[in-house]
Amino acid sequence: MQRLSVVVVHGSFSDSYQQEFQTLMTQVKAQVDHPVLGAYLECSEVPLTTAIAQFLRDHAPEPAEVQILPLFLLPGVHVREDLPEAIAQLQSQFPQVKFQQLDYLGKDARLAPFLERQFAENSTAERILIAHGSRRTGANPEIEKLAQALNASTAYWATEPSLDQKLAQLQETTATTIHLVPYFLFSGKIPKAIAAQMKTFAQANPTMTIQLGQPFGTDPQCAVAIAQILRGDP
Structure with missing residues (x-):
């Protein structure tokens, strides 16, 4: 079964924030042997669920496992409510995909x-x-x-x-x-x-x-x- 990863960050309109996140994701992708998407929860013209849906269409034509890593340092509303809601929406849209929300980064x-x-x-x-x-x-x-x-x-x-x-x-x-x-x-x-x-x-x-x-x-x-x-x- 195809394995995919999505790294979700809060997002910001700051140029330095965006550049640093892009650099981080480039480094991460070079060390992982399966497709990885870096996505914003907020502060993006493309909604999170839309970005992930397109990623799945590009990389998961067949049943797949998708692990979602919240790049958050605290277990706040985004981790406990917003992301699970987004995953539930995606699950109904992609029933052949198995979604797993990993622990937020700050817990590691x-x-x-x-x-x-x-x-x-x-x-x-x-x-x-x-x-x-x-x-x-x-x-x-x-x-x-x-x-x-x-x-x-x-x-x-x-x-x-x-x-x-x-x-x-x-x-x-x-x-x-x-x-x-x-x-x-x-x-x-x-x-x-x-x-x-x-x-x-x-x-x-x-x-x-x-x-x-x-x-x-x-x-x-x-x-x-x-x-x-x-x-x-x-």
């Missing part, structure tokens, strides 16, 4: 080394892992668990504690170096806003050393990890 333990490598550049700094955050029950504890494994504290863009709150707390300590690593896959509006916020903080606190990491979707090892998931490697 392969991601921690990308973040640890960035933090390891300065072992004495106060570590902050900043994520988008979610108000959905059970989402943020996953980030807290990851941060604990990285010996870092957390800050969130959409929930509390916010980055402002976390930085204010550190100002009350003896910390002289802060290393902030974004828990984001690609560049875009939010990572750029975080960078601007940290620049302002650094200017207001000239005695503190500020280090800002990068979204990790551009790390070649991220493509390796995704390819391993799609191949079913342990």
Whole structure:
């Protein structure tokens, strides 16, 4: 039976985000021996179900197995509701195809080394892992668990504690170096806003050393990890 993979990302109108995702998918496809589609859930002229349907028509004229990998870092509404609804719609359209939604990327333990490598550049700094955050029950504890494994504290863009709150707390300590690593896959509006916020903080606190990491979707090892998931490697 033909095997196909679809990697679904949230999507963005940011040129840098789109370019980085395209680069990642090119690297992933080079390491997988079956057809792979990279698709946007939002921020695209082509709806997700339309893009996947065309992919199936091109590559699955006969019964096929399609695994869908949510390239999301938190188990929010998109992972728990939007994608299952899209898959149900596709299933009715392609009854000969077996669909499987894989665990969201953020649940995979392969991601921690990308973040640890960035933090390891300065072992004495106060570590902050900043994520988008979610108000959905059970989402943020996953980030807290990851941060604990990285010996870092957390800050969130959409929930509390916010980055402002976390930085204010550190100002009350003896910390002289802060290393902030974004828990984001690609560049875009939010990572750029975080960078601007940290620049302002650094200017207001000239005695503190500020280090800002990068979204990790551009790390070649991220493509390796995704390819391993799609191949079913342990």
